[in-house]
Amino acid sequence: MKFPSPPGSISFPETERAVMKRWEERRTFERSIEQRSPIKNYSFYDGPPFATGLPHYGHLLVGTIKDVVARYWTMRGYRVERRFGWDCHGLPIEFEVEKKLGLNGRSEIEEYGVDKFNETCRSIVLRYAEEWRTIVTRMGRWADFDNDYKTMDVSFMESVWHVFKTLWDKNLIYEGYRVVPYSWRIGAPLSNFEANLNYKDVQDPSITVKFELDDGLFGASKTFVLAWTTTPWTLPSNVALAVDPQATYAIIEVSDGED
Structure with missing residues (x-):
């Protein structure tokens, strides 16, 4: 051929x-x-x-x-x-x-x-x-x-x-509660995919706030716990500060001319 x-x-x-x-x-x-x-x-x-x-x-x-x-x-x-x-x-x-x-x-x-x-x-x-x-x-x-x-x-x-x-007839459906993303604008829950549709990296302001304890530690007159947040506008509504019993915290003495 x-x-x-x-x-x-x-x-x-x-x-x-x-x-x-x-x-x-x-x-x-x-x-x-x-x-x-x-x-x-x-x-x-x-x-x-x-x-x-x-x-x-x-x-x-x-x-x-x-x-x-x-x-x-x-x-x-x-x-x-x-x-x-x-x-x-x-x-x-x-x-x-x-x-x-x-x-x-x-x-x-x-x-x-x-x-x-x-x-x-x-x-x-x-x-x-x-x-x-x-x-x-x-x-x-x-x-x-x-x-x-x-x-x-x-x-x-x-x-x-x-x-x-x-x-349902086979009793394989159950009702429960779980935390899911929610859109207040559309009034409906979102899937993980939908929640990430408009995801983007942005620059947010952040502050570190001192929370004074009622009782000082180790003889200090004042002891503060530092907390970092990117939503400072929520601070006025705070009623408690959560700590992790399994985490390791450091106590640091700072001399800045104040009590």
């Missing part, structure tokens, strides 16, 4: 389009699933991203690794379905819509209309989902976007309620 001579120059965009077209015309990805027996199935759960923007470097890197894993098990003869999914609930999408509509807080959302606000959230999810499909396909990753799932779909939410009821 005689192979054609390589061209003097290569157009990577043209090569990309040619490969994409060949995969699409031959249904290469779909056939890689259809030709495997469902008995020999490999379950691949793809954690859904938030549909609040285009994929960044982290998404592309993780997506490439996921594609490598799925292709490996496909080449081992397993049926690997790869339904893409979208996380449509939570604050990231709501923040995106608030900025778009110029709203701030629950009262303004209710005045605007919760139904219209929700519909805007849905439209943003659908728009970003289509843009993600284009980018993920161009990066060469095989994923099923025709049968994707969205957490805002009624069928998906009903399946979650079904699982919760099953756990």
Whole structure:
């Protein structure tokens, strides 16, 4: 067999389009699933991203690794379905819509209309989902976007309620108390991820305050405990000073001309 001579120059965009077209015309990805027996199935759960923007470097890197894993098990003869999914609930999408509509807080959302606000959230999810499909396909990753799932779909939410009821029927649900981040602006608890969304390093003022003890120690006329704080405005409301019985404290004599 005689192979054609390589061209003097290569157009990577043209090569990309040619490969994409060949995969699409031959249904290469779909056939890689259809030709495997469902008995020999490999379950691949793809954690859904938030549909609040285009994929960044982290998404592309993780997506490439996921594609490598799925292709490996496909080449081992397993049926690997790869339904893409979208996380449509939570604050990231709501923040995106608030900025778009110029709203701030629950009262303004209710005045605007919760139904219209929700519909805007849905439209943003659908728009970003289509843009993600284009980018993920161009990066060469095989994923099923025709049968994707969205957490805002009624069928998906009903399946979650079904699982919760099953756990309830088996007495695996309990009620308890725990400390969680809370946003007073939106009036709702936050997940750890949501609490860190707007995290940034800032310069805060701090002061060290002397708290005088009622009784001096070791014969000293006055003994003070030093406390460091970045919220000095809370000092007037202080009623006690906490110490750690397991910690080691130092008593230092200071002569500064005062008692």
